[in-house]
Amino acid sequence: MAHFVIMGCGRVGATLAHTLEDSGHSVAIIDQDERAFRRLRTGFGGRKITGVGFDQDTLKQAGIEEAYAFAAVSSGDNSNILATRVARETFHVEHVVARIYDPGRAEIYQRLGIPTVAAVRWSADQVLRRILPETAIKGDFREPSGRLLLCELSPNAQWIGCHLVDMEKAANVRIAYLTRFGEGILPGPDTSYQQGDTVHAMVASARVTEVARILAAAPVKEF
Secondary structure (H helix, E strand, O other): OOEEEEEOOOHHHHHHHHHHHHOOOEEEEEEOOHHHHHHOOOOOOOEEEEOOOOOHHHHHHOOHHHOOEEEEOOOOHHHHHHHHHHHHHHOOOOEEEEEEOOHHHHHHHHHOOOOEEEHHHOOHHHHHHHHOHHHOOEEEEEOOOOOEEEEEEOOOHHHOOOEHHHHHHHHOOEEEEEEEOOEEEOOOOOOEOOOOOEEEEEEEHHHHHHHHHHHHOOOOOOO
Protein backbone atom coordinates (compact mmCIF):
# COMPACT_ATOMS: atom_id res chain seq x y z
CA MET A 1 0.00 0.00 0.00
CA ALA A 2 1.24 3.48 -0.88
CA HIS A 3 0.24 6.98 0.25
CA PHE A 4 -1.06 9.52 -2.28
CA VAL A 5 -1.69 13.25 -1.91
CA ILE A 6 -4.16 15.01 -4.20
CA MET A 7 -4.62 18.77 -4.51
CA GLY A 8 -8.09 19.76 -5.68
CA CYS A 9 -11.35 18.07 -4.71
CA GLY A 10 -13.26 18.73 -7.90
CA ARG A 11 -14.81 15.99 -10.00
CA VAL A 12 -11.45 14.59 -11.09
CA GLY A 13 -9.83 14.90 -7.67
CA ALA A 14 -12.70 13.05 -6.03
CA THR A 15 -12.59 10.33 -8.71
CA LEU A 16 -8.87 9.86 -8.12
CA ALA A 17 -9.35 9.71 -4.36
CA HIS A 18 -12.06 7.05 -4.64
CA THR A 19 -10.11 4.97 -7.16
CA LEU A 20 -6.93 5.02 -5.10
CA GLU A 21 -8.77 4.15 -1.91
CA ASP A 22 -10.56 1.29 -3.68
CA SER A 23 -7.13 0.01 -4.75
CA GLY A 24 -6.11 -0.25 -1.10
CA HIS A 25 -3.96 2.88 -0.88
CA SER A 26 -4.09 5.66 1.69
CA VAL A 27 -5.17 9.06 0.38
CA ALA A 28 -5.11 12.68 1.54
CA ILE A 29 -6.95 15.33 -0.48
CA ILE A 30 -6.43 19.09 -0.17
CA ASP A 31 -8.79 21.89 -1.13
CA GLN A 32 -9.10 25.55 -0.15
CA ASP A 33 -12.89 25.25 0.07
CA GLU A 34 -14.13 22.87 2.74
CA ARG A 35 -17.41 22.52 0.84
CA ALA A 36 -15.55 20.77 -1.97
CA PHE A 37 -15.22 17.67 0.20
CA ARG A 38 -18.95 17.10 -0.27
CA ARG A 39 -17.98 15.46 -3.57
CA LEU A 40 -16.39 12.63 -1.64
CA ARG A 41 -18.58 9.63 -0.96
CA THR A 42 -19.95 8.82 2.46
CA GLY A 43 -17.45 6.65 4.26
CA PHE A 44 -14.36 8.02 2.48
CA GLY A 45 -11.54 7.07 4.82
CA GLY A 46 -8.80 9.40 3.63
CA ARG A 47 -7.60 12.66 5.12
CA LYS A 48 -9.40 15.86 4.11
CA ILE A 49 -7.17 18.92 4.49
CA THR A 50 -8.51 22.45 4.09
CA GLY A 51 -5.75 24.72 2.87
CA VAL A 52 -3.57 25.87 -0.01
CA GLY A 53 -1.98 22.97 -1.80
CA PHE A 54 1.43 24.58 -2.28
CA ASP A 55 1.79 25.57 1.39
CA GLN A 56 4.42 23.38 3.04
CA ASP A 57 2.57 23.05 6.35
CA THR A 58 -0.60 22.03 4.51
CA LEU A 59 1.33 19.45 2.52
CA LYS A 60 2.90 18.08 5.69
CA GLN A 61 -0.58 17.68 7.24
CA ALA A 62 -1.49 15.66 4.16
CA GLY A 63 1.48 13.36 4.68
CA ILE A 64 3.58 14.58 1.76
CA GLU A 65 6.77 13.45 3.48
CA GLU A 66 5.75 9.80 3.12
CA ALA A 67 3.87 10.17 -0.18
CA TYR A 68 4.56 7.87 -3.10
CA ALA A 69 2.96 10.36 -5.50
CA PHE A 70 1.34 13.79 -5.72
CA ALA A 71 -1.33 14.92 -8.18
CA ALA A 72 -2.31 18.57 -8.57
CA VAL A 73 -5.72 18.71 -10.23
CA SER A 74 -7.19 22.02 -9.08
CA SER A 75 -8.71 24.53 -11.51
CA GLY A 76 -5.60 26.76 -11.63
CA ASP A 77 -2.58 26.07 -13.83
CA ASN A 78 -0.20 28.21 -11.77
CA SER A 79 -1.31 26.69 -8.47
CA ASN A 80 -0.97 23.17 -9.87
CA ILE A 81 2.53 23.74 -11.18
CA LEU A 82 3.69 25.55 -8.04
CA ALA A 83 2.33 22.82 -5.79
CA THR A 84 3.89 20.11 -7.94
CA ARG A 85 7.28 21.83 -7.83
CA VAL A 86 7.10 22.12 -4.05
CA ALA A 87 6.21 18.41 -3.79
CA ARG A 88 9.11 17.41 -6.02
CA GLU A 89 11.81 19.93 -5.12
CA THR A 90 11.15 20.42 -1.40
CA PHE A 91 9.75 17.04 -0.38
CA HIS A 92 11.42 14.95 -3.10
CA VAL A 93 8.27 13.15 -4.22
CA GLU A 94 9.37 11.22 -7.30
CA HIS A 95 5.96 10.67 -8.93
CA VAL A 96 4.08 13.90 -9.66
CA VAL A 97 1.59 15.08 -12.24
CA ALA A 98 -0.13 18.42 -12.83
CA ARG A 99 -3.36 19.22 -14.62
CA ILE A 100 -3.14 22.17 -17.03
CA TYR A 101 -5.69 24.11 -19.03
CA ASP A 102 -3.19 25.84 -21.33
CA PRO A 103 -1.48 23.21 -23.52
CA GLY A 104 0.90 25.92 -24.75
CA ARG A 105 2.63 25.77 -21.40
CA ALA A 106 3.37 22.06 -21.69
CA GLU A 107 6.90 22.57 -23.05
CA ILE A 108 7.84 24.84 -20.14
CA TYR A 109 6.54 22.38 -17.59
CA GLN A 110 8.19 19.39 -19.22
CA ARG A 111 11.53 21.23 -19.16
CA LEU A 112 11.03 21.35 -15.40
CA GLY A 113 10.51 17.59 -15.45
CA ILE A 114 6.83 17.84 -14.49
CA PRO A 115 4.45 15.47 -16.32
CA THR A 116 1.28 17.29 -17.31
CA VAL A 117 -2.15 16.38 -18.64
CA ALA A 118 -4.00 19.00 -20.65
CA ALA A 119 -7.63 19.55 -19.69
CA VAL A 120 -8.75 19.23 -23.31
CA ARG A 121 -7.85 15.52 -23.25
CA TRP A 122 -8.33 15.03 -19.57
CA SER A 123 -9.30 11.87 -17.74
CA ALA A 124 -8.57 10.51 -14.29
CA ASP A 125 -7.10 7.44 -15.99
CA GLN A 126 -4.30 9.55 -17.49
CA VAL A 127 -3.25 10.67 -14.02
CA LEU A 128 -3.49 7.19 -12.55
CA ARG A 129 -1.17 5.72 -15.17
CA ARG A 130 1.46 8.27 -14.08
CA ILE A 131 1.21 7.84 -10.32
CA LEU A 132 0.04 4.30 -9.55
CA PRO A 133 2.89 1.80 -9.12
CA GLU A 134 0.86 -1.05 -10.63
CA THR A 135 0.21 0.99 -13.80
CA ALA A 136 3.86 1.76 -14.53
CA ILE A 137 3.14 0.23 -17.93
CA LYS A 138 -0.24 0.93 -19.48
CA GLY A 139 -1.36 -0.59 -22.77
CA ASP A 140 -2.71 1.99 -25.22
CA PHE A 141 -3.22 -0.37 -28.18
CA ARG A 142 -3.40 -4.15 -28.53
CA GLU A 143 -2.88 -5.69 -31.97
CA PRO A 144 -5.55 -8.20 -33.12
CA SER A 145 -3.78 -11.37 -31.95
CA GLY A 146 -3.39 -9.92 -28.46
CA ARG A 147 0.29 -10.77 -28.35
CA LEU A 148 1.62 -7.22 -28.59
CA LEU A 149 0.81 -4.01 -26.71
CA LEU A 150 1.75 -0.45 -27.58
CA CYS A 151 2.61 0.76 -24.09
CA GLU A 152 3.57 3.94 -22.29
CA LEU A 153 6.77 3.22 -20.36
CA SER A 154 8.09 4.89 -17.19
CA PRO A 155 11.87 4.29 -17.05
CA ASN A 156 13.99 4.94 -13.98
CA ALA A 157 15.34 8.52 -13.91
CA GLN A 158 18.87 7.14 -14.26
CA TRP A 159 18.06 6.21 -17.86
CA ILE A 160 18.14 9.96 -18.68
CA GLY A 161 20.94 10.56 -21.18
CA CYS A 162 21.03 6.94 -22.36
CA HIS A 163 20.39 6.05 -25.99
CA LEU A 164 17.01 4.52 -26.69
CA VAL A 165 18.68 1.64 -28.51
CA ASP A 166 20.30 0.66 -25.20
CA MET A 167 16.89 0.76 -23.51
CA GLU A 168 15.51 -1.45 -26.29
CA LYS A 169 18.32 -3.98 -25.84
CA ALA A 170 18.01 -4.06 -22.05
CA ALA A 171 14.24 -4.65 -22.03
CA ASN A 172 13.90 -6.41 -25.41
CA VAL A 173 11.25 -3.97 -26.67
CA ARG A 174 10.83 -1.84 -29.79
CA ILE A 175 10.38 1.88 -29.08
CA ALA A 176 7.85 3.26 -31.55
CA TYR A 177 7.98 6.96 -30.67
CA LEU A 178 8.58 9.54 -27.96
CA THR A 179 6.39 12.35 -26.73
CA ARG A 180 8.69 15.31 -26.05
CA PHE A 181 7.40 18.78 -25.15
CA GLY A 182 3.90 17.67 -26.11
CA GLU A 183 4.87 16.49 -29.61
CA GLY A 184 5.48 13.00 -31.00
CA ILE A 185 8.91 12.29 -32.48
CA LEU A 186 10.31 9.22 -34.21
CA PRO A 187 13.59 8.14 -32.57
CA GLY A 188 16.77 7.71 -34.55
CA PRO A 189 19.84 5.60 -33.72
CA ASP A 190 21.36 8.44 -31.66
CA THR A 191 18.20 9.59 -29.87
CA SER A 192 18.61 9.73 -26.08
CA TYR A 193 16.02 9.60 -23.33
CA GLN A 194 15.52 13.09 -21.86
CA GLN A 195 13.84 14.31 -18.70
CA GLY A 196 10.13 14.76 -19.33
CA ASP A 197 10.02 12.31 -22.26
CA THR A 198 7.20 9.77 -22.52
CA VAL A 199 8.35 6.54 -24.14
CA HIS A 200 5.91 4.48 -26.22
CA ALA A 201 7.02 0.96 -27.14
CA MET A 202 5.72 -2.32 -28.51
CA VAL A 203 5.89 -4.93 -25.76
CA ALA A 204 4.99 -8.62 -25.82
CA SER A 205 1.87 -9.02 -23.65
CA ALA A 206 3.42 -11.88 -21.71
CA ARG A 207 6.44 -9.74 -20.79
CA VAL A 208 4.74 -6.62 -19.42
CA THR A 209 5.70 -7.33 -15.79
CA GLU A 210 9.28 -8.23 -16.75
CA VAL A 211 9.70 -5.06 -18.83
CA ALA A 212 8.34 -2.94 -15.98
CA ARG A 213 10.88 -4.50 -13.60
CA ILE A 214 13.82 -3.98 -15.96
CA LEU A 215 13.06 -0.34 -16.71
CA ALA A 216 12.23 0.49 -13.09
CA ALA A 217 15.87 -0.28 -12.28
CA ALA A 218 18.89 1.82 -13.16
CA PRO A 219 20.67 0.86 -16.40
CA VAL A 220 23.63 -1.45 -16.27
CA LYS A 221 26.82 0.62 -16.42
CA GLU A 222 28.01 -0.87 -19.71
CA PHE A 223 25.30 1.15 -21.54
